[in-house]
Amino acid sequence: xxxxxxxxxxxxxxxxxxxxxxxxxxxxxxxxxxxxxxxxxxxxxxxxxxxxxxxxxxxxxxxxxxxxxxxxxxxxxxxxxxxxxxxxxxxxxxxxxxxxxxxxxxxxxxxxxxxxxxxxxxxxxxxxxxxxxxxxxxxxxxxxxxxxxxxxxxxxxxxxxxxxxxxxxxxxxxxxxxxxxxxxxxxxxxxxxxxxxxxxxxxxxxxxx
Amino acid sequence: xxxxxxxxxxxxxxxxxxxxxxxxxxxxxxxxxxxxxxxxxxxxxxxxxxxxxxxxxxxxxxxxxxxxxxxxxxxxxxxxxxxxxxxxxxxxxxxxxxxxxxxxxxxxxxxxxxxxxxxxxxxxxxxxxxxxxxxxxxxxxxxxxxxxxxxxxxxxxxxxxxxxxxxxxxxxxxxxxxxxxxxxxxxxxxxxxxxxxxxxxxxxxxxxxxxxxxxxxxxxxxxxxxxxxxxxxxxxxxxxxxxxxxxxxxxxxxxxxxxxxxxxxxxxxxxxxxxxxxxxxxxxxxxxxxxxxxxxxxxxxxxxxxxxxxxxxxxxxxxxxxxxxx
Numbered sequence: 001x002x003x004x005x006x007x008x009x010x011x012x013x014x015x016x017x018x019x020x021x022x023x024x025x026x027x028x029x030x031x032x033x034x035x036x037x038x039x040x041x042x043x044x045x046x047x048x049x050x051x052x053x054x055x056x057x058x059x060x061x062x063x064x065x066x067x068x069x070x071x072x073x074x075x076x077x078x079x080x081x082x083x084x085x086x087x088x089x090x091x092x093x094x095x096x097x098x099x100x101x102x103x104x105x106x107x108x109x110x111x112x113x114x115x116x117x118x119x120x121x122x123x124x125x126x127x128x129x130x131x132x133x134x135x136x137x138x139x140x141x142x143x144x145x146x147x148x149x150x151x152x153x154x155x156x157x158x159x160x161x162x163x164x165x166x167x168x169x170x171x172x173x174x175x176x177x178x179x180x181x182x183x184x185x186x187x188x189x190x191x192x193x194x195x196x197x198x199x200x201x202x203x204x205x206x207x208x209x
Numbered sequence: 210x211x212x213x214x215x216x217x218x219x220x221x222x223x224x225x226x227x228x229x230x231x232x233x234x235x236x237x238x239x240x241x242x243x244x245x246x247x248x249x250x251x252x253x254x255x256x257x258x259x260x261x262x263x264x265x266x267x268x269x270x271x272x273x274x275x276x277x278x279x280x281x282x283x284x285x286x287x288x289x290x291x292x293x294x295x296x297x298x299x300x301x302x303x304x305x306x307x308x309x310x311x312x313x314x315x316x317x318x319x320x321x322x323x324x325x326x327x328x329x330x331x332x333x334x335x336x337x338x339x340x341x342x343x344x345x346x347x348x349x350x351x352x353x354x355x356x357x358x359x360x361x362x363x364x365x366x367x368x369x370x371x372x373x374x375x376x377x378x379x380x381x382x383x384x385x386x387x388x389x390x391x392x393x394x395x396x397x398x399x400x401x402x403x404x405x406x407x408x409x410x411x412x413x414x415x416x417x418x419x420x421x422x423x424x425x426x427x428x429x430x431x432x433x434x435x436x437x438x439x440x441x442x443x444x445x446x447x448x449x450x451x452x453x454x455x456x457x458x459x460x461x462x463x464x465x466x467x468x469x470x471x472x473x474x475x476x477x478x479x480x481x482x483x484x485x486x487x488x489x490x491x492x493x494x495x496x497x498x499x500x501x502x503x504x505x506x507x508x509x510x511x512x513x514x515x516x517x518x519x520x521x522x523x524x525x526x527x528x529x530x531x532x533x534x535x
Contacts, residue, residue, distance in 0.1 A: 004451055015267075029284070031277070031280055031284050033281055034277075035273065035277050035280075037281075038273055038276050038277060039273055042268050042272055042273060042276065043265065043267065043268055045267050046266060046268045046272075047266055050266050051263070056266060059266070060268070060269065060272065063268075063276075064275060064276050064279060065403070067276045067279075067280065068276070068279050068280060068283060071280045071283060071284075072283065074471055112318050144259070145262075145263055145264065148259050148260065148263060149263070152260075161261065166260060167260040168260050168261065168263060170261075188222060188225075188227070190224075191221060192218065192221035192222070195253055195256055195257065196221075196253075198256045199252045199253055199255075199256045199261070202256055202259065203252070203256075
């Protein structure tokens with residue numbers, strides 16, 4: 001719950017001290033103003049990228065690319081949506097592209113015996129936990145989180161993005177609409193399917209849910 | 210009949226609190242009676258809780274610096290590209306010098322191609338004929354030709370007047386008239402200027418013309434004069450121009466007399482020019498008063514080099530009166 005309160009606090013801070021002033025300075029060529037925006041948003045963007053790619057190093061690379069792209073395109077930013085929303089869209093695009101690269105590389109490199117096994121229907125099977133590890137209490141918190149992250153990684157891109165934005169980053173439906181440019185009905189249906197898939201995946205991974 | 214599958218599809222919306230009151234009531238009624246759906250809802254809640262409990266990762270300590278290094282490099286590349294294009298320091302001086310030379314050359318070209326033409330058309334062919342030429346010999350055909358055909362520039366006039374200190378009245382013509390026949394005049398002037406043969410003065414000046422004037426050149430000069438005085442030319446121009454020489458005993462007193470005459474008649478004196486002790490008067494005269502004016506001028510001096518324009522009966526005339534000593 002500590003994490004949640006932190007996120008809420010971050011959101012409040014952004015709302016109180018908006019980015020428009022610094023964005024306009026950046027548009028006039030002030031790179032120091034861009035540094036302030038980087039300091040403000042890097043953590044949030046890193047977490048989004050990390051939950052999408054599932055790899056810390058890749059997430060760092062993704063966020064660097066995203067900020068560089070944002071800087072190059074800052075003059076095109078019209079302020080129709082919030083800067084953080086615009087930046088999140090850029091980060092998601094870079095994360096998506098990076099994920100494709102990772103998938104294509106791992107495809108050519110072969111599959112590790114430790115990787116989850118994908119069935120013909122596309123469902124991912126994890127190693128069934130032993131009897132000793134079957135209860136939630138027996139699992140280390142870290143391991144549990146790693147399993148959750150693995151399950152996120154099994155989702156299709158479109159479901160994963162909605163799940164990360166809504167359930168982890170707690171964006172509103174309007175914000176998700178601005179970021180992904182999809183209607184609210186589509187967001188809801190994707191979220192329903194993403195949660196169902198996550199629930200099933202966790203049931204497989206954890207045994208009990 | 211509502212099935213468990215229908216309810217399960219609504220569970221996420223129920224969880225999000227976005228169902229209508231009716232749908233919400235239906236779901237809650239079903240959940241109260243169905244353990245399977247209640248379990249499904251609990252599973253969903255647990256899933257969302259697990260997602261929300263995921264810890265946030267912290268960016269590495271060098272993260273801001275690394276991002277900003279890339280951003281600054283990008284900004285510098287952008288700036289240096291602009292500088293290379295617009296402020297190339299190393300090659301700035303040669304390029305700017307070259308650009309300056311180009312501008313100067315262009316300016317000279319424009320001046321040379323447009324400037325002299327305007328001046329050329331300021332003097333009508335009738336006015337440029339001036340050939341007492343007692344000191345003009347066959348050995349200097351080009352200079353003489355210049356005197357006749359190209360009184361374009363003041364510097365030329367000065368040089369020529371130094372060489373040949375004879376009367377050289379300058380004549381100002383209307384720019385409108387001048388622009389109407391540029392090609393014809395140029396054509397007539399080119400052979401004269403090349404020094405092939407000196408052109409002939411108009412007939413009334415024939416007694417003064419030099420023996421070196423060839424017949425061919427004389428014809429060319431006549432053609433130029435004809436073209437200048439042709440009806441088509443007069444029709445084109447709004448104001449017709451007539452030039453004449455008035456031979457007088459005393460230029461100063463003659464000038465005063467002409468002014469008096471003009472004052473009585475309402476004919477306006479538009480310009481007066483002094484050059485080498487000679488005077489040129491340009492007057493604006495209605496066509497009906499032309500004969501009267503000529504009569505008055507005959508009382509003051511002897512009119513020379515004047516050609517009647519019988520077709521001119523109305524409109525205005527510009528009369529160029531050159532006062533020359535007898």
